[in-house]
Amino acid sequence: MVTGSSADIREVVLSNQSFGPADIEKITRVIEEDLTQLALLKDAVQELQQTPDLSPATQTRLGVCLYLLGRFQESESALRQGDGGALAQYYLGKASFQLDQFDRAIEFYNAAEKAGYTSEWCQLSRAEALRYLGRKEEALQILDNIFGPVEQHPEYPYQRAATLASIGGNLPEVIALYQRALQHNPKHGGALFGLALEYDRMGSDQSAFELYQKGASVIPSHIGTLLNLGLMYEDRNDYNKAQGCYRRVLETCPNHSVAKMYLKDAVAGGPESIDEATQQQQQNLTKLLGTPVTDFELSVRSRNCLQKMGIRTLGDLTRVSEQSLLSSKNFGETSLVEIKEMLSAKNLSLGQFAHEKPQADPLPDTSGMSPDQLVLLDRPISELNLSVRARKCMVRLQLNTIGELIRKTGDDLLECKNFGVTSLTEVREKLTVLNLKLRGD
Numbered sequence: 001m002v003t004g005s006s007a008d009i010r011e012v013v014l015s016n017q018s019f020g021p022a023d024i025e026k027i028t029r030v031i032e033e034d035l036t037q038l039a040l041l042k043d044a045v046q047e048l049q050q051t052p053d054l055s056p057a058t059q060t061r062l063g064v065c066l067y068l069l070g071r072f073q074e075s076e077s078a079l080r081q082g083d084g085g086a087l088a089q090y091y092l093g094k095a096s097f098q099l100d101q102f103d104r105a106i107e108f109y110n111a112a113e114k115a116g117y118t119s120e121w122c123q124l125s126r127a128e129a130l131r132y133l134g135r136k137e138e139a140l141q142i143l144d145n146i147f148g149p150v151e152q153h154p155e156y157p158y159q160r161a162a163t164l165a166s167i168g169g170n171l172p173e174v175i176a177l178y179q180r181a182l183q184h185n186p187k188h189g190g191a192l193f194g195l196a197l198e199y200d201r202m203g204s205d206q207s208a209f210e211l212y213q214k215g216a217s218v219i220p221s222h223i224g225t226l227l228n229l230g231l232m233y234e235d236r237n238d239y240n241k242a243q244g245c246y247r248r249v250l251e252t253c254p255n256h257s258v259a260k261m262y263l264k265d266a267v268a269g270g271p272e273s274i275d276e277a278t279q280q281q282q283q284n285l286t287k288l289l290g291t292p293v294t295d296f297e298l299s300v301r302s303r304n305c306l307q308k309m310g311i312r313t314l315g316d317l318t319r320v321s322e323q324s325l326l327s328s329k330n331f332g333e334t335s336l337v338e339i340k341e342m343l344s345a346k347n348l349s350l351g352q353f354a355h356e357k358p359q360a361d362p363l364p365d366t367s368g369m370s371p372d373q374l375v376l377l378d379r380p381i382s383e384l385n386l387s388v389r390a391r392k393c394m395v396r397l398q399l400n401t402i403g404e405l406i407r408k409t410g411d412d413l414l415e416c417k418n419f420g421v422t423s424l425t426e427v428r429e430k431l432t433v434l435n436l437k438l439r440g441d
């Protein structure tokens with residue numbers, strides 16, 4: 001039995017006694033209450049792995065503990081050498097689910113139920129796998145037919161909320177179900193992620209951030225929680241913590257393409273090296289606002305950013321805001337200070353002539369569009385259901401409608417901080433479904 005102390009975790013992992021769901025739940029609770037205990041679980045698992053000739057029952061115990069650590073591939077390998085009982089079959093399903101093998105997960109859940117694992121838990125897990133397979137109505141039907149004590153467990157309202165959210169159900173009901181799950185268990189990883197995601201979509205960034213942080217302390221942590229928390233750390237310019245989130249995902253799933261991409265972006269977007277650029281002021285300038293910025297000795301970083309943003313003259317600079325410059329990828333505080341100093345030397349400032357509207361992006365070619373497509377141009381970008389990273393870029397670029405989005409080129413979007421090739425591909429795929437495309441595509 002686990003009573004909450006460090007010694008109990010070690011004992012339950014290395015013991016030869018029976019091992020079941022109650023022990024798993026208690027180990028999880030101990031670590032969630034004190035995350036430092038996770039190191040003890042890792043040490044105990046490592047010691048168990050080094051033990052020769054493990055019995056099938058011990059392989060099952062090892063497989064479950066590896067699952068709790070988020071090492072799903074290793075977990076699956078150990079469980080396959082397990083005793084083949086209900087617990088082993090159920091956690092083979094859980095590991096398969098985490099490895100995106102949803103059909104196989106359902107097969108294991110069915111086998112676990114036949115072997116005597118709690119039927120309601122197998123049904124809840126099947127519903128989750130069906131939801132990820134896109135069979136949302138089947139998932140909801142399963143949930144509708146679950147009765148009894150399991151309805152009072154936080155997993156039930158969580159699965160129901162997630163399923164209703166995927167179908168596009170009533171948002172207040174979805175939020176209430178997530179909150180109900182968290183009332184029963186404030187550390188429920190799925191509910192923390194689901195509720196954070198809804199707050200994130202509504203623009204309640206601080207509430208979402210706090211929920212993602214709580215979710216990151218749960219074992220095993222939801223991959224979506226770690227990815228979105230990493231993005232929020234990036235927004236706060238805390239690139240080290242963002243990288244930590246992405247690395248945790250890669251520890252679990254070494255080939256996770258999105259985490260690899262985000263980590264690369266976070267490393268590239270870290271604190272800039274300070275280059276002291278010497279600004280030589282030109283004398284006797286005429287038509288000051290028409291003076292090309294290339295006439296000034298700017299750092300390579302600043303010069304390249306201005307060129308990509310279409311800023312050619314001092315006049316262009318006086319019509320943009322600080323926030324607009326900072327929204328450009330690789331343009332940080334060092335470059336901003338450099339630009340402001342250059343303008344100040346000429347008695348100019350950023351945004352000084354912002355009331356003079358700059359040339360707008362070219363209008364999209366609507367000649368070949370159907371009436372339905374023309375209607376879409378005035379629809380809000382939120383209807384594209386973009387990922388958090390892509391959606392935040394839309395906000396930075398001050399794009400509100402689909403029509404405004406398709407005026408942009410792929411290169412325009414890539415200039416936005418934290419927006420990479422993965423996000424660009426996502427935007428293009430969403431537009432393709434509507435038979436629309438970005439300018440220049």
